[in-house]
Structures are given as C-alpha cells and as structure tokens.
C-alpha cells in the first residue's frame with residue numbers, strides 16, 4: 001500500500017507495471033532496429049485490437065485524442081460537404097465544431113443528456129443522400145452513454161456514408177468490430193482503455209476512408225495528412241526505417257507492451273480474439289459490480305437505462321443534499337474521481353473511470369467503492385458503506401473467480 005492516491009478518472013488511468021516500465025525507459029532512436037521492431041509490431045496489434053480488416057491502416061501520432069479526432073475530420077471532410085453528427089454530449093459537440101471549421105454543413109441528431117438519439121432519427125438525417133459522413137462518440141465521457149455503434153455503422157454503410165467513431169473512452173474496453181460492422185474510422189488516445197500514459201493519438205482507417213482523403217479538393221494540414229503518414233507506417237510494418245515526423249519512441253514502445261497485454265500475449269488469430277473478448281467481458285462484469293454498489297448507496301446514474309450505460313466509466317448524480325464537495329471528500333480518502341463535464345449538468349454529477357489495469361485489481365475497485373461510500377456518509381447522505389462494498393465484492397468474486405474471466 002502506498003500513499004499515492006488511486007487514479008479513477010475516465011483517463012488518464014492507472015497503468016500496469018509492465019507499461020510503466022516501458023514508458024520509463026531511456027529514449028531510443030526512431031530508426032533503431034529494436035524500435036522499428038516494436039513499432040511494426042504495435043501497428044499490427046492495433047488491427048487485432050480494433051478488429052480491423054487486414055488492409056485497414058493504423059496511424060499513431062504524438063498527441064491526444066483530440067488530435068485523432070481532428071485527423072479524422074481533416075482527411076474526410078471538404079468545404080461544402082455535409083456531415084451527420086450523432087450527438088451524445090461534450091465530445092460530440094467538439095467533433096461537430098471541427099467539422100464546421102472545415103467549412104462543412106452539420107446536421108446534428110440529438111438526445112437529452114443521458115439518452116442516445118433514436119436510430120430512426122439518424123436514418124431520417126441520412127435519407128436525402130447528401131451526407132458524406134456520419135460521426136458518433138462510442139462512449140461519451142461526459143454522460144457515460146454508449147451508443148449502438150454496430151447499428152450506426154451498418155446504417156451508414158446502407159446509405160453509402162462514411163462512418164467515424166470516437167472511441168476515446170471505449171476502444172479496448174467496449175466491443176467494437178471495425179471490419180465486421182463496416183466502420184471507416186475508429187480512433188482513441190493512449191490514456192484511456194488502452195492503458196498507457198497520455199501522449200499518443202491512435203486511429204485506424206478503412207480503405208474507403210483512405211480513398212476519401214484522395215478525393216479531397218483541399219488537402220488536410222500536412223502534419224495530419226493520411227497520405228504523408230501511411231507510407232511511414234507501412235515502412236515500419238515492413239521493418240524498414242522511415243521518417244516524416246519524429247514518433248514518440250518511448251510511448252510507442254509502451255504501446256506495444258500495452259497492446260500485448262490486451263491480447264493476452266497472443267500475436268494474432270483465435271488466441272488474441274479470445275483474450276480481447278475476455279477483456280470486454282471483464283469490463284462488463286466490473287461495471288455491473290460497481291453499478292450494484294452505486295444502487296446500494298442510492299446513487300442515480302446519468303444514462304437513462306442499463307443498456308445505454310458504458311462499461312468504462314460511471315456518471316452518477318449527487319444525491320439530494322450532496323454537491324461537488326463530495327469529489328474532494330473522496331480524494332481525501334485516497335481516490336481521485338472526476339467532476340461533471342457536461343456544461344448543462346456540470347455541478348450535479350461526478351464520474352468514476354473503471355478501465356484497464358485496475359480491472360485486475362479487485363482491491364482497488366473496492367477501495368474506490370469504500371471511498372465514495374464513506375464520503376457520502378460524511379456528507380450526511382444516509383447509506384450503508386459496508387453493504388455497498390459487500391455488493392461489489394460479491395459480484396466481483398462471482399465474475400472474476402476464473403483468472404481468465
């Protein structure tokens with residue numbers, strides 16, 4: 001037990017000892033043979049984790065998730081295009097603003113906070129055939145709502161529209177099958193469910209997305225251009241040195257380690273798929289165990305139904321008589337959680353991240369439940385902390401008894 005507080009926000013998150021060791025290593029040259037091997041391997045592993053087609057192109061840039069979003073928009077959208085945004089909160093708003101700044105028209109399909117737009121409304125927005133792309137946030141970190149990415153990707157495909165999914169709070173924590181569902185871009189950042197420190201923007205693009213870049217009238221900014229970067233990553237995968245802009249060599253080495261962990265040490269094929277599936281299931285079980293504890297504490301979730309609730313974070317209303325001070329009380333008990341993010345509700349709720357390495361550490365999950373419960377009790381909210389911890393413990397024991405589960 002250390003005095004270091006436990007980081008339970010929706011990114012950055014606690015990282016595994018192996019990732020930490022890799023991220024703390026001395027920098028390497030971007031053309032060193034051992035770095036080329038790590039980078040080539042990491043790129044191939046991304047296709048496995050994204051469940052992407054063999055001809056899909058992974059991109060790894062120094063930057064955050066916002067940069068990956070910008071890269072997607074800049075390579076698909078021209079002045080005068082039209083895009084449909086499935087808006088579930090703060091990060092959907094950001095994506096819409098990026099599309100507008102490229103000079104495109106935006107049709108937003110919205111729902112009230114905690115809900116997801118109706119598929120029928122999305123279909124209506126696509127019906128006149130003028131949209132070029134559909135953008136959705138897989139898990140919106142401001143509301144904890146997960147959209148039905150499969151249905152949206154299939155809908156876009158049926159209408160001949162490109163589909164882009166912001167997976168920044170989802171990728172490797174929520175099921176997403178890029179090739180099978182026909183999605184065109186799935187993007188994330190290193191500090192969320194991928195389980196690394198912040199610093200890498202990660203994106204995989206389909207052949208259709210790469211072709212859309214080639215048809216643009218106005219090229220994207222050079223530093224974000226698919227056309228500049230794709231040959232660089234192809235070279236690394238062929239174990240050849242290449243240079244366009246210096247990669248974050250230390251973080252890329254950590255990425256290889258993190259992706260290896262996600263795939264259970266299996267390079268590819270059935271073993272890797274099984275490990276990835278176990279990881280999705282583990283996120284589901286942990287989310288259910290924590291939801292049981294929140295229910296015992298009388299906490300109401302922002303997502304309006306269990307079906308919409310993300311497995312990577314909990315967004316919870318403060319109960320009556322309790323306010324944002326709760327977050328400080330939880331911090332004083334050794335656990336860092338996040339406040340609200342959605343402007344309209346910002347001071348009415350808080351968020352707890354539960355993704356990545358911490359899922360292998362039931363004691364840390366229970367410590368989190370205890371810190372939330374005891375802080376609530378200290379705020380004079382009537383609740384039973386022991387019962388909440390027990391509810392989570394029982395469910396974690398059920399679900400996690402099998403070490404491979």
Ligand SMILES: *Cc1c(COP(=O)(O)O)cnc(C)c1O
Pocket residue numbers: 011064065066067091137139140141166167168169189
């Ligand atoms: C965190 C997050 C982002 C932004 O990522 P940064 O790394 O902070 O730039 C975008 N979308 C979603 C869904 C996120 O959770």
